[in-house]
Amino acid sequence: MADIKILSTHAVQEVLCELGPLFERAGGLSLAIDYDPANVLKRRIEGGAAFDVVIATRPVIDALARQGKVNREACTDIGRSGLGVAVRQGAAKPDITTVDALKHALLAARSLVRSKDGTSGLYFETLLDRLGIADAMHDKIVLGPSGRIAELVARGEAEMAVQQIPELLPVKGVQYVGPLPAELQLYTVFAVGVGNAAKDPAAAKAFVGTLATPSAAALFNAKGLEPIPR
Numbered sequence: 001m002a003d004i005k006i007l008s009t010h011a012v013q014e015v016l017c018e019l020g021p022l023f024e025r026a027g028g029l030s031l032a033i034d035y036d037p038a039n040v041l042k043r044r045i046e047g048g049a050a051f052d053v054v055i056a057t058r059p060v061i062d063a064l065a066r067q068g069k070v071n072r073e074a075c076t077d078i079g080r081s082g083l084g085v086a087v088r089q090g091a092a093k094p095d096i097t098t099v100d101a102l103k104h105a106l107l108a109a110r111s112l113v114r115s116k117d118g119t120s121g122l123y124f125e126t127l128l129d130r131l132g133i134a135d136a137m138h139d140k141i142v143l144g145p146s147g148r149i150a151e152l153v154a155r156g157e158a159e160m161a162v163q164q165i166p167e168l169l170p171v172k173g174v175q176y177v178g179p180l181p182a183e184l185q186l187y188t189v190f191a192v193g194v195g196n197a198a199k200d201p202a203a204a205k206a207f208v209g210t211l212a213t214p215s216a217a218a219l220f221n222a223k224g225l226e227p228i229p230r
Contacts, residue, residue: 002032003200004207007045008055009038010118010147011081011166011190014223015216016055023210029203036146037118045069052198053207057119061191070193071201078211079225080189083120084165085177086150091159093177102181103131105160109140113150113158116143120163123186130184150174164188166224190225 008016013035020031036044038056045051045064054061054070058077065072085096085105094105106112106128115121121144128134142158150161154173161168168176179185192211198204210216217227 003029004031004052004203005050005199006031006033006053006055006207007041007049007051008033008035009041009057009190010035011164011188011225012055012079012220012223014166014170015079015219015225018219019210019216023207027203027206029207031207037115039117039119039122040146050197051195052200052204053192053194055190055192058189058191061193064193068196071196074194074205074208075191076193076208076212077189077191077228078216079220079227080187081164081166081225082179082185082187083123083162084168084179086153086161086163086168086171086174087159087177088153088156089173089175091175093175094160096178097181099131099181099183102184103133106131107133107136109160111140111142111158112137112160112162113142113144113152114162115146115149117146118163119188120167120186121149124162127184164224169224189228 016033038060041056042060061075064070095101096105114124128137144152148167148171149163150168150171152158153161192208194204220227
């Protein structure tokens with residue numbers, strides 16, 4: 001059985017793939033990491049899912065702290081991410097540098113995938129209303145499953161993907177176009193919390209500590225997440 005059970009959002013998956021083994025070797029501990037969108041993690045924990053550490057959006061961490069599921073004093077912001085766009089490898093990159101250019105690119109796309117339950121997908125749905133193109137886009141939208149929805153673009157099941165940048169960058173078969181224009185951007189802060197029912201709170205806090213080191217901050221930056229200034 002793993003020493004530390006981690007429930008995490010996909011946005012930090014690439015970071016944990018590198019940091020996790022380093023932590024295991026240094027501390028002689030084993031990690032079990034399970035990924036889901038932040039809102040799904042919240043529902044799972046509220047339903048009784050066992051965990052030692054949770055990494056999710058700051059609002060989810062705060063909600064879990066209010067419910068007594070995580071230790072409020074052990075909650076730490078670890079990074080933030082904006083939303084970006086990806087298209088299939090080899091396709092022409094659309095201009096999305098201004099609000100009008102993004103609106104044109106969306107209307108020109110034959111299909112677009114967004115997350116069904118993730119923060120990015122829920123925000124994008126409201127963004128289409130804000131841009132006044134929700135009706136025009138309705139039949140083009142594909143609801144992606146949990147995880148890296150750009151994989152649908154790589155398989156040719158959608159032409160364009162909108163998701164948090166660190167979830168677009170690792171997907172093979174697609175190319176990252178760029179971030180949403182500043183006027184439309186949504187920055188999501190990710191935080192980590194230790195469960196109040198953690199089996200080994202000291203070990204869980206030690207893992208959390210590795211996410212706040214300078215080397216971790218550099219890794220966050222390389223994977224598309226902006227580290228939180230300390």
